[in-house]
Amino acid sequence: MKIKILILGLIISLLIGWAHAQDPVEISTTVSGSEKLPIAIPPFPTDAATLKYGSELARIMSADFDFQGEFNLLTANKYPPTFRSLPADWTKIDFEAWRNTEASYLVHATLRQEGSKMVAECRLFDIFSGQQVLGKRLSAETAKDARLLAHLFADESVEFLLNPAGIASTEIAFSGSKGARVKEIYISDYDGANMLQVTHHNAISILPQFSPDGTRIAYFSYKDRFPFLYVYDRRTGQSTPLSTRSGLNNSPAWSPDSSKIALTLSKDGNTEIYVKNPDGTGEQRLTNDKGSDTSPTYSPDGTQIAFVSDRGGRASIYVMGADGSNQRRLYRSSGNAYDPTWSPDGNHIAFIGERSGEGLEVYMMDADGSNIRQLTSSGGYNESPTWSPDSRHIMFASNRSGKTQLHTVTIATGVVRKVDKLAILKTEGPTWGPRRLPAKR
Secondary structure, eight states: OHHHHHHHHHHHHOOOOOOOOOOOOOOOOOOOGGGSEEEEOOOOOBOGGGTTHHHHHHHHHHHHHHHHSSEEEOOGGGSOTTOOOOOSSGGGOOHHHHTTSSOSEEEEEEEEEETTEEEEEEEEEETTTTEEEEEEEEEESSGGGHHHHHHHHHHHHHHHHTSSOOSTTEEEEEEEESSSSOBEEEEEETTSOSOEEOOOOSSBEEEEEEOTTSSEEEEEEEEESEEEEEEEETTTTEEEEEEOOSSOEEEEEEOTTSSOEEEEEOTTSSOEEEEEOTTSOOOEEOOOSSSOEEEEEEOTTSSEEEEEEOTTSSOEEEEEETTSOSOEEOOOSSSEEEEEEEOTTSSEEEEEEEETTTEEEEEEEETTSOSOEEOOOOSSBEEEEEEOTTSSEEEEEEOTTSSOEEEEEETTTOOEEEOTTOOSSEEEEEEEEEEOOSOOO
């Protein structure tokens, strides 16, 4: 959908002469099973009140580690022959037996309910030394939030073992539709669990963008008949207008400090990049040329903005200072490029590339435009890439299964996964939010 809006904007300025020449690309390397860290996460011991959570939280944590792409999760048939269950008292763990397995690390957690709260004491052990290398006492306000405890300790463990922290405690926002004419904005855990509808406009609402602090979501909607931009405040549950100019209002992008939003407007005849305050005030124009400029994305330090422009004859990726200065072409390969998004570590830009016979695929390049790498090869329609906070994964929408749904690709391994816990017909336009703490949503 994001690319469709972009193409509409491009038509306002001129018809692009599409070029499809094939350039060589470097395919990302993979991590072999022998290079992955072997770790065991058996079902956790529980008390009577938390009996149903021991196996569930261990399963959730195992999935979190597996998603990272750099861990080898031991299956139960590779546990010690004498193993039956983890003891409630961690000092009774038989490390000698575990040393005869492939595992290098072992996770132990005890769960208990204190009033309405769920409390977990989680430990990561180095099996060779038998020593605890990480320990956390975590609590959730309600048992309903218990799965977040597993996510949080997984993130802490990933930070200790790999650095930076993992992304299990993050959320995503996206648009979803159950019918043909209505799309609403939803949020969920990164794996699609705990899906929650946040807009109820009974209209087309798409392309949400999380603010870096996670408190607000900018999005595009026809809720007031015309294609305007809005900001949803998660603290109040209210949506307020961001831009209601005539023509196109789209492609919102937050500055790293959440104080500004870059966006695309066509009020002057062709699409140009502007910047505003989140309350819609302080509008400033950044681009001014005969081409069509759209899809801005801030660098993590806030000093630069990458964007799409057809000023050179085809849709390509350009970069400029955050004030609009020093505009220059960044992507110099042939073919069209759309939907740039800067990685949180500042090292890369992901985008959608269109090359002859390949459809629209996910690519990435170094922040200086070099080292272009193709990440997907579906032969279908892929769009709206968004980075995980640790810069290890990219989420995107794809129609490879026949209907548009969310998928992820892990950079180190090239593994593509469907976000399979989303209980909705069609999903598109994802944005990856920051890590969070236990709290009511």
